[in-house]
Amino acid sequence: MATTARVWEDIVEENRDYVYNLAYYLSRDRYAADDLTQETFLKAFENLASFREESSLRTWLCSIAVNTYKMSRRRNYKHKSMCLEVMTPPEKTIDPERIIIRKELQWCIHHVLQHHVSRDYKIILALRDLNDMSYEEIAEVLDISVSAVKSRLHRARMAFRKHLEKSGCAKLMKDYTCYCEGVMLA
Amino acid sequence: MKCSTVRNQFSRYLENDLDAATRQKIDQHLEDCAECEKELTIFINSMRILRAAVKVRPEK
Known part of the structure; x- marks a missing residue:
């Protein structure tokens, strides 16, 4: 029993940051992300015996997180603005203006992500572009084909790009590119 | 190639997920079509912004 507890502790330790990052971008704030992460590991622990290693542990945990998010969103949806103070700046950045x-x-x-793209688009962007999952892993998590992953991902990215501009972030996009190793090409 | 066809392939184009012939057709189209080239630039920028999002860790 002590060994099982130890193995479980290792699993949590190794995957907590990864699952939390996904939970954060799916959730409205840090509190909701904490809850989603906790609930994900709780469900994983309860169902550990049913994990068949057909997928990686990380993929399995992400499936639980995504399904838990979908369920919780049905239970308790509310639109809430976010507070800039809760954002964490990149650790290595020292230029105050850049921060x-x-x-x-x-x-x-x-x-x-929270207010302008659909739930399905948010999930696929979080999995691929914010958590670096492969197409195959995403297909497993969402239980769709790789081909469907690719087409949904592209539509999601187009929606994100459109709303990033529409929501008043266009100026930031322009400013940001000036501060980002010459990203702006046009 | 139509503009809409090219734009629908932007993600796969950027992820090197196209066969050589399709990629070549898109390259050719982008050379000839300034609008699509501009759209691709904007798309790349928005992707970079999304991917530059901070990796968030739980608070201790």
């Missing part, structure tokens, strides 16, 4: 732009951008990214 502010980064914070605003971070806010914009989260805002567009």
Whole structure:
């Protein structure tokens, strides 16, 4: 029993940050992300015996997180604005002006995901572009084909791009590119 | 190739997920069509912004 507890502790330790990052971008704020992460690991622990290693543990945990998010959203949806203070700036950035732009951008990214793209688009963007999952892993998590992953992902990215501009972040996009190693090409 | 067809392939184009022939057709189209080239630039920028999002960790 002590060994099982130890193995479980290792699983949590190894995957907590990854699951939390996904939970954060699916959730409206840190509190909801904490809850979603906790609930994900609780469900995983309760169902550990049913994990068959057909997928990686990480993929399995993400499936639980996504399904839990879908269920909780049905139970308790509310639109709530976010507070810039809760955003964490990148650790290595020291230029204060750059930190502010980064914070605003971070806010914009989260805002567009929370309020301007559909739930399915948010999930697939969080899995692929914010949590770096492969197409195959995403297909497993969402239980759809790889081909469907690719087409949904593209539609999601187009929606994100449209709303990033529409929601007033266009100026930030322009400013940001000035601060980001010459990203702006046009 | 139509503009809409090219734009629908932007994600796969950027992720190197196209066969050589399709990629070549898109490259050719982008050379000839300034609007699509501009759209691709905007798309790349929005992708970079999304991917530059902070990796968030739980608070201790």
